Amino acid sequence: MKKLMMSAAVLAVALGMSAASASAQEKLKACWLYVGAIGDFGWTYQHNQGRLAVEKELGDKVQTVFVENVPEADSERAIERLARDGCAIIFTTSFGFMEPTLKVAKKFPDVKFEHATGFKTAPNVTTYNAKFHEGRYVIGQIAAKMSKSGVAGYIVSVPIPEVVAGINAFMLGAQSVNPDFKVKIVWINSWYDPGKEADAAKVLFSQGADIMVQHTDSTAPLQVAEEQGKHGFGQASDMIKFAPKAQYTAIVDNWAPYYVRRVKDVLDGTWKSQSSWDGMAEGTVHMSPLTNLPDDVVKMATETEDAIKSGKLHPFTGPITKQDGSTIGEAGKPLGDGDILGMNWFVKGVDDKLPQ
């Protein structure tokens, strides 16, 4: 079914492009490939906001194109289609697009590729990511301060390093406030399914959690929290509209500055392959306003945020005790980027076993 929809989407893009290319011959074509719908109000929505920012800033020199709802397993054709249709730079915005992006990049050495959240680069493939775990450390502290039961529920999609690092950063933040803090984890094997996310939230609340953390993209878990008089944190976008009483804060992704910068680089001919990993300091990750919280917790969270921004605090500062009791990292020094980007272990205090 998805394949059919995909072909329809690709066809639509192809048609749209051929119609537009006559009038916009001299404009640079910048293209985006999305794993979800631009209307998910989460991950893909934020990437699309970035694309719109590019259009706003560089609209007279740039034409933008996007394909949404592209299944990871079937993305190679879609990427190749974009490359063939004259895109000068292609942003592929899901972890699972990594290998297909590299494959297509080999065939089109003149096209610039930018892959989000991956770890493999090539002369014409750049990776970019955001340090979401910085935000997760902050919400870990808030959760530990605010939870009465001392248990948070955590809804996650699939066990990739970014998600694992998020859980670990959350727990390290929570443990810095309450060393005995517990987290119950439910994997739903999907980035975006409001029904599943709501059900997982209901189950977690019934199992004693009173604060909900999500690494999935819909607003459903927060709505459940709102309904049950519990609390939670928004993901990717500020979701306060859906949970005015329940949301403490949200970890917001802001890709606009990065996208504008990179498309400008292509226009200026200064684009180079690199691995970019921005965080709170660069504004790619920021916390939405702290709400429904007492003043002392707001103060603590703001101070933590400032410390992370200024580089004084690093969520993964050694030594860190792993689940199995071994330690990693040198005392007082942050873990290397590689350790975080390839994280495949839980910190001590997480009960869950990592699906292999």
Place this chain on the structure above:
Amino acid sequence: MDAATAILLTIVTAATPLLLAALGELVTERSGVLNLGVEGMMVMGAVAGFGAGLLSGNPYLGILAAILAGMAMALLFGFLTLTLVTNQVATGLSLTLLGLGLSGLLGESFVGEPGVRLPKWLGIDILIPVSFILVAAVSYVLFRTKIGLVIRAVGDSHASAHALGYRVILVRYACVLFGGACSGLAGGYLSLAYTPQWVENMTAGRGWIALALVVFSSWLPWRVVVGAYLFGAVYILAYTVQTFALGIPSQLLLSLPYIATILALVLISASQRLTRSNAPACLGQPFVPDR
């Protein structure tokens, strides 16, 4: 509310949209029409229900709009397959694609808007008792009234029903429309009660599960209830077990509802008594009256 009650309520909430959609499809199939467009009708119901609820501020109007949207899609399906006699399988599949695409287009401005929520009665969603009343009503009509007899006759042997003077096409239109109304209602339940919001493709494959449930139930209404609740229970249990952190791979747990569905279907297909006796003999066959 203790943990057990909460889990039970979650199971019922998860099962109700499946139950509603499957019940409608059961009636459609009983009249001999296979409509694979359940997912498309459901998602149109979801977007129409959400939109009407949001714009009018009245969730009951939303539910009404959801039902009407499902029926509109069903009417289109009926016109194509019954009047123009197109292939039911192909038409049903395209109905799903049409619904998914059209709903995304129509719902674009609803994204990110908190809508209205259907009020709860005595702590439960009103559509839960409604779903039971519907099952009882469908069961009664199908097996205790003349109308039901005619529907089953049309589904089992449209030529004989036609020879007896019954208007086969009209009966089928009515059953297809009922199926659309139920699917639309299920969609409205999703966007007005289950997760009160609109997001593209929010049915997430539930229409297909509903289709499987009809076969699972061997076309008997009360067995649809058993099937939907069983599926809901296994599905919620998969989450509950995860919170105990027993180290069972989550992928295995998450595939359990589907494994259970396949197992049940295999077991049912193995029993001739269950399949032959109830499957409408003319299911999926077009009817063109002789002139």
